[in-house]
Amino acid sequence: MTGPASSAPRLFGRRSWAEARRIADILRKETIGGALLLVGAALAMAWANSPWSAAYEQMRSYTVGPAWLHLNLDLATWAADGLLAIFFFVAGLELKREFVAGDLRQPRRAAVPIAAALGGVIVPAALYLLITRNIQGAAAGWAIPTATDIAFALAVLAVIGRFLPAALRTFLLTLAVVDDLLAIVIIALFYTSDLAPIPLLAALVPLAIFTVLVQRRIRSWWLLLPLAVTVWALVHASGVHATVAGVLLGFAVPVMRSRRAGGPEAGPGLAEHFEHLFRPLSAGVAVPLFAFLSAGVHLGGLNGAVTALSDPLAVGIVVGLVVGKPIGIMAATWLVARFTRAHLDEGLNWVDVLGLSILAGIGFTVSLLIGELAFGTGGERGDYVKMAVLSGSVTAALLASVILRLRNRAYRRLHEAETADQDRDSIPDVYQDRDRARPADDSVGDRTDDRDRIQRAAHTRVDRARQRRRDRPA
Template sequence: MPSDRGAINVTRSRPTHAMNEFARFLRTETVGGMVLLAATAVALVWANSPLSDLYTTIRDFHVGPAALHLDLSLAEWAKNGLLAIFFFVAGLELKRELVVGELSNFRSALLPVAGAAGGMVIPAALALAVSWGAPGATTAWAIPVATDIAFALGVLAITGSGMPSSARIFLLSLAVVDDLGAILIIAIVFPAGFSPIPFVAAIALCVLYAYLQKRRITTPFLYVPLALGTWVAVELSGVHATIAGVALGLLTRVRRDPYEKEAPAVRLEHRLQPWSAGFAVPVFAFFAAGVPVNGEALREIAVDRVAIAVMVGLVLGKLIGIFGTSLVAVKLKLASKPDDMAWRDMAAVAMLGGVGFTVSLLIAELSLADAAAERAKAAVLLASALASLLAAAMLIRRSRVHRVNNNEG
């Protein structure tokens, strides 16, 4: 269970505190999902209104020190800068899960790991098959591999209140592994003009960060400049700057010492997660989601094989990949399914995996250019909306079943 296990050493005590931490995480991500939805709606309405030129002007306004090659547009600052905070929090959560959480237990980890693997491979394969031969197909296959945890948890919280807690735990664990896969794809597939010297500098700064963690240094007067320096070095190296956030998150200590109330990873997550879910991701969405969705744009999407591939990958690929791989893993006795979670519950959660959004929008911007990227982003929005509606219908039905069963019991 994704909980405050960073405050637990060998024994897994204090279960009430652990459940409170898990509930806090869900509340933060759920509220963040609502803010994200609002930011997306504002961007879509504005970008398709008579004031669309103003939206474009704001989005493309450049600011930053040109001498450091950081004269970026506001959209690029949101994509490269603010999303680094989101990925730092994802790195913290991933490290905590791998060391002391659900993913640290081999058998418990296998089900969400298998589901996440299938939920990345099958959508990518379907997207590549549908778009094969079309311009951009060789990179656009990566767009539907990601699941947006904030949006997915928001839909689950609103429509799946009667679902067992194991469904939420499975979705969150799956999303953590999914984030790792998306991070690796971004780092490997989308480097832009790789420069070795800044990259070596970034590695050296990461080593220094790890050393300070090992020496139990806690002052922000060292870590904040170090984190900024790492981000600048990664940005200048050509590797996507969000990787800096992931790297530092994975290097943060997750086990507390006896004299500490909380481990550094838990403490940082408490402080940064509200900013990530409530500000960084919605601002990125505001600048990324402002795409045309008028009749002409929809007609263009309908004949664009890459856009169609993105939608097929997210809506069908995620469902087939997550559910199918999980089913195979359990049938082969490689993993165990929670007793209170039926296969129809699993199908509803798998459908939620089709909510691609944040990272899918990012990969669309990295893999395509100009009009093709706009159509792909519109496809991500449409597919995420469709997956949300289908998942909501399934979750409402399953929640009613669980409530009836609980009342009869």
């Protein structure tokens, strides 16, 4: 039994130390952003249901921007079209990195998150359409329950899943990255109206110049930022949702280091550099402000909330997020395991996959955005969408918390094994053991990154020893 299992493909296997460090850094920033997102949403709900709710609506509808450029937009639209373009720029950087140097570059590794993300889109959309089939115009919102909000999900994990194994966190992040790609495609294809081809074609000119500059590793903000804003403005004028411009700009940035720059000591690639710069802005400013300007909805007391959540449109969204997401992700993951004869990594169980699948039902940011694109920012249906997204996301968070907390003791043991560093070289022992007994399907890039890290740690120890000898009194 042990022999075949050990040679079979593994689901949620441990990555390289370099990749684990990178993922941990991303998750740390997104967790902080998730906490700020929740604060922004809570403030919006409190203000919208206070005696000063009229002031909240006036603030959201306040118009600012140059009219001659057709950018005299209200603050709610600026948040959806402008601030979220930063969010999707970071998503574009992460997507390209995953396809060039991450999990998605290898078909065997990419199969699980891609299949899980597809299942997590198809099943919720089908359930929503089934529930709302007799409601006129409701079909426009079919994509609302298909999104996963990684910042919100990681904020929940920070509270209830501090010891969740790195492989499961990586799966959740990669799933969310693929989910973002699907959301971008859905927005571009299904939520574009009154397409103006001339501005769209004109956007290709500054985009091409931006691409040439970043491919030459030019980082000068006074060159790149005006080009990026011009691309965004032209895409906005074309009728395509402006957040697509952020993704296109992210895709233009090179991932790999310049060959002329030298080896691993030359520093990170330009995509990683931009990601370090813009991820805090996205997670800490853009997304929380969007939540603050979009999540506020007047509940109208208990009776009003019950009436809203009993509407078929709201029921379809909640069921899609809470039921459809986990069914789609679990079914797709199980099918991949079944047909590839893969098995879960040591110490993991299918209940762990269930917990993460339910957690992926937190669809806050992009779900609210698609809801606004489908039904507008005002009106009864717009309020129903907000209440349903909030209720479904909170319900998914609570259910996932219960399931993942039940496995906390097992996660703690895995966490202790993953962080043990008996030789105190700043690299957990489990990653060095893995490097000595690495399966054949692991990438050369992972081995090189790990070897570079280990060599740098060894050089650091030698330098410290030499310094201690020099500091000894004669």
